[in-house]
Amino acid sequence: MTIVIAIDGPSGSGKSSVSRAVARRLGLAYLDTGAMYRAATWWCRHEDVDFADEDAVARAVVAMPLEMGVDPDAPAVHVGGEDVGAAIRTTEISTAVSAVATNLAVRDELRRLQRAAIDAEKLEGFSDGRGIVAEGRDITTVVAPDADVRVLLTASEEARLARRARELHGSAGQDAVEATRDQIVRRDADDSTVSQFHVAADGVATVDSSELDFDQTVDAVLAVVAQLTAPAAKADAADA
Template identity: 75%
Template sequence: MIALDGPSGSGKSSVSRQVASRLGLAYLDTGAMYRAATWWCVRNEVDLADQSAVAALVAAMPLDIGVDPAGPTVHVDGVDIAEAIRDSAISTAVSAVATNLDVRAELRRRQREIIDVERTAGFSGGSGVVAEGRDITTVVAPDADVRVLLTASEEARLARRSLDVHGDADASSVEATRDQVVRRDRDDSTVSQFLVAADGVVTVDSSDLDFEQTVQAVLEVVERSGRH
């Protein structure tokens, strides 16, 4: 069990997928689960400020998460929403759902179920899983064999997210991305610890690293742990 947490734009999703692929493990994107919950609420026209209604709807959400790092999938009620949950409207709204404590409790439960399956069977055949996202290193899997906080400077994170979303990292593109990175981190940090490493969590700062160097840095943490 390898757990990676960190702020928005730190590269934890792409790095985690690559680490999982190279180690022959499953890959769990917990952030996609919160985005899926947001999509489900928007689709059902629930007021996101109505926390009880949101929590009840999410508890009944027919969510299926595929954990193949070569092609992770997200389906809700049989609908493929892997692309839809990356829409800017979902990115803007997701914190309203992710800061709902009852929603967090429900999705943490589901995340632990997926992790437990991969420890004994599942896609990985019991080899294990790389799980990334909020709460993974501290709440969902504090007993993980390897726990990493992947971080980077705000400037680097904004540039990366801007490239992902807009295909450019010029001043206007970066500014248009600021809400998705800085504001989301501020909102999410009210209910989750992901800006500073907890005890026993190794920090990897990717500010001055490219993608491959970051992957190697995480793999080195895994190797030093003696768990793979």
């Protein structure tokens, strides 16, 4: 049985780490689409492209030599053969990524690449045809609206700010939270102009992790997966 799991949600909801854990538990490939937008931002900076020139940004992204690793244990990101996994997580990229992510032509190109990655895992790829967990903006509604499982992973703003502060600064104190606020609140506000990720679309299950720890959140998503794939699993067993 091949399975496609699509997970969306606001910044700091834990969708990346949870998606990787779900992929690992199920033996599936993992696609971090947010890393694709970060890589595009890094590439535009590398190529000295003016972020204000939307056409130039779009052309640069179309030409970007991007390679996305889909191993949940080592989801590497390479551009032109260079490992940019660490570089795309810097504050410099985090503060600039919305300028690229809100470019509609860029979104069209990266969505095309995302669909291609998902289709590759349906055939063979890293997962040998078992499938993929893809996470990020537009996944549940635009990129993979026909995924077997679609989840909106959400949490309160307070919980999301605290999590990201601990991740970036090692503390959820007031200063760390305020230093993180721009990356969470401002980016979500920017991205919401081109993508809907605060409210689940029809057919998308919601998992609220505000009061859950990491393992509980992973278990909650796996429970949704088990519930939604049970009929197909039974049908496959009957046909065997």
